[in-house]
Amino acid sequence: MLTGLARDGGLYVPETIPQLTLAEIAALEGLSYEAIAYRVMRPFVGDVFSDDEFGDIIERAYAGFGHAARAPLVQLDQGHFLLELFHGPTLAFKDFAMQLIGQMFQTALGRKGDRVTIVGATSGDTGSAAIEAFRGLENVDVFILYPHGRISEVQRRQMTTPTESNVHALAMDGDFDDCQARLKDMFNDFEFRDGVRLAGVNSINWGRVLAQVVYYFSSAVALGAPHRPVSFTVPTGNFGDIFAGYIAKRMGLPIDKLVVATNQNDILHRCLSGQGYHKGQTVPSISPSMDIQVSSNFERALFDAYDRDGNAIKQLMDELKAGGFDVSQGAMQVLQSNYISGRASEEETMATITATLKSSGELLCPHSAIGVKVADEMRVTGTPMITLATAHPAKFPDAVEKASGQHPPLPPRMDDLYERGERVSRVPNDLAALTAHIKRHLTA
Numbered sequence: 434m435l436t437g438l439a440r441d442g443g444l445y446v447p448e449t450i451p452q453l454t455l456a457e458i459a460a461l462e463g464l465s466y467e468a469i470a471y472r473v474m475r476p477f478v479g480d481v482f483s484d485d486e487f488g489d490i491i492e493r494a495y496a497g498f499g500h501a502a503r504a505p506l507v508q509l510d511q512g513h514f515l516l517e518l519f520h521g522p523t524l525a526f527k528d529f530a531m532q533l534i535g536q537m538f539q540t541a542l543g544r545k546g547d548r549v550t551i552v553g554a555t556s557g558d559t560g561s562a563a564i565e566a567f568r569g570l571e572n573v574d575v576f577i578l579y580p581h582g583r584i585s586e587v588q589r590r591q592m593t594t595p596t597e598s599n600v601h602a603l604a605m606d607g608d609f610d611d612c613q614a615r616l617k618d619m620f621n622d623f624e625f626r627d628g629v630r631l632a633g634v635n636s637i638n639w640g641r642v643l644a645q646v647v648y649y650f651s652s653a654v655a656l657g658a659p660h661r662p663v664s665f666t667v668p669t670g671n672f673g674d675i676f677a678g679y680i681a682k683r684m685g686l687p688i689d690k691l692v693v694a695t696n697q698n699d700i701l702h703r704c705l706s707g708q709g710y711h712k713g714q715t716v717p718s719i720s721p722s723m724d725i726q727v728s729s730n731f732e733r734a735l736f737d738a739y740d741r742d743g744n745a746i747k748q749l750m751d752e753l754k755a756g757g758f759d760v761s762q763g764a765m766q767v768l769q770s771n772y773i774s775g776r777a778s779e780e781e782t783m784a785t786i787t788a789t790l791k792s793s794g795e796l797l798c799p800h801s802a803i804g805v806k807v808a809d810e811m812r813v814t815g816t817p818m819i820t821l822a823t824a825h826p827a828k829f830p831d832a833v834e835k836a837s838g839q840h841p842p843l844p845p846r847m848d849d850l851y852e853r854g855e856r857v858s859r860v861p862n863d864l865a866a867l868t869a870h871i872k873r874h875l876t877a
């Protein structure tokens with residue numbers, strides 16, 4: 434958890450996936466979100482935290498959420514449910530994992546008396562969630578790279594308005610993939626990495642993925658699992674959230690379909706349709722958080738699809754640096770047996786916001802609308818479909834208002850977001866300049 438990326442440039446994965454029996458899954462029904470979180474994650478945690486310590490970490494992580502259920506389900510239509518993941522402090526699903534790992538970092542670092550430097554890359558939501566989770570903590574400095582001009586104003590202000598001196602928003606030239614590539618470069622620059630004790634909180638950190646497994650269980654049991662299977666549709670960019678669903682399935686949760694929903698930057702949909710994984714130009718969209726071509730957790734999915742052959746994955750990742758790769762027939766079969774996919778154009782996304790408000794009264798953010806549109810194409814009678822609503826509409830007011838005629842208000846605690854002063858540094862897309870900037874701004 435504290436290391437983030439492995440030193441050979443690969444991602445960490447568990448050696449084995451703990452199993453929950455059907456009886457253990459059935460027993461989750463009716464428990465609080467926190468209690469489910471404890472039972473789902475405990476087998477992965479080992480003796481890093483004691484039972485009491487881990488229970489307290491979970492309680493503290495979700496105490497600030499604005500909904501008693503933490504991740505409530507709302508019915509959209511016959512057999513179609515929305516899992517609202519935007520009731521955390523920064524109004525996106527990232528809070529579920531970030532609040533938790535914030536508490537885990539604090540406990541682990543406090544115990545060892547260590548300090549770390551967290552660097553993150555964001556297309557808008559991870560960064561604000563990380564800054565919120567780590568602001569003001571004594572043993573952590575946080576630097577967040579975001580693509581200049583390519584995130585919503587609310588997302589930017591969530592990162593640039595906190596006043597704590599240990600958090601830093603860096604507006605980088607380029608797109609999200611550039612930010613994520615420079616972050617990986619920092620992890621591969623061992624002098625820098627060791628010198629600043631670099632840690633990562635993107636979903637390259639396995640802890641992030643683990644925390645997101647929980648709401649697959651909580652929502653599925655609420656709809657009758659394990660006695661009946663459910664399907665999930667997940668608005669997807671970096672593949673962390675859908676991969677958490679895959680882990681839930683591997684742990685024993687009866688999931689029928691895992692549907693990957695992409696925006697016009699549809700590299701994952703093209704790949705899962707058998708066209709190989711080939712990078713194109715990232716085109717800015719009304720769902721900016723999903724404007725991603727190099728989807729970091731897809732590497733984890735490929736690792737399993739290639740029968741856990743690390744050398745094969747290393748070769749694919751090298752080919753990706755040069756533009757892309759084709760997936761072997763065997764691996765493609767495994768991927769397609771685990772995931773199906775669809776995409777939504779800008780027009781379809783807008784039309785879904787309009788139509789869903791009319792049919793159900795639910796105001797969707799553009800990312801969630803992509804999920805709802807693709808889910809509608811994929812769902813089958815008899816199996817409940819759960820679409821993940823990944824952000825609050827108020828984070829993307831312009832697109833939402835254009836589609837619905839309604840201005841989505843921010844919660845009262847954020848009323849003055851537009852009046853607060855901003856603090857941000859413009860930085861070039863250049864490793865040496867970035868590392869120098871970070872070193873200059875570390876807490877002494």
Ligand SMILES: Cc1ncc(COP(=O)(O)O)c(C=O)c1O
Nearest residue numbers: 558669670671672673674722823
């Ligand atoms: C609002 C929103 N929806 C969907 C996604 C895609 O999630 P993932 O990157 O886990 O695929 C993101 C970014 O990660 C996001 O911020």
Ligand SMILES: N[C@@H](CCOP(=O)(O)O)C(=O)O
Nearest residue numbers: 555556557558559635636722
């Ligand atoms: N959409 C994300 C991109 C980073 O994803 P992560 O889950 O790997 O942190 C964002 O909003 O920053």
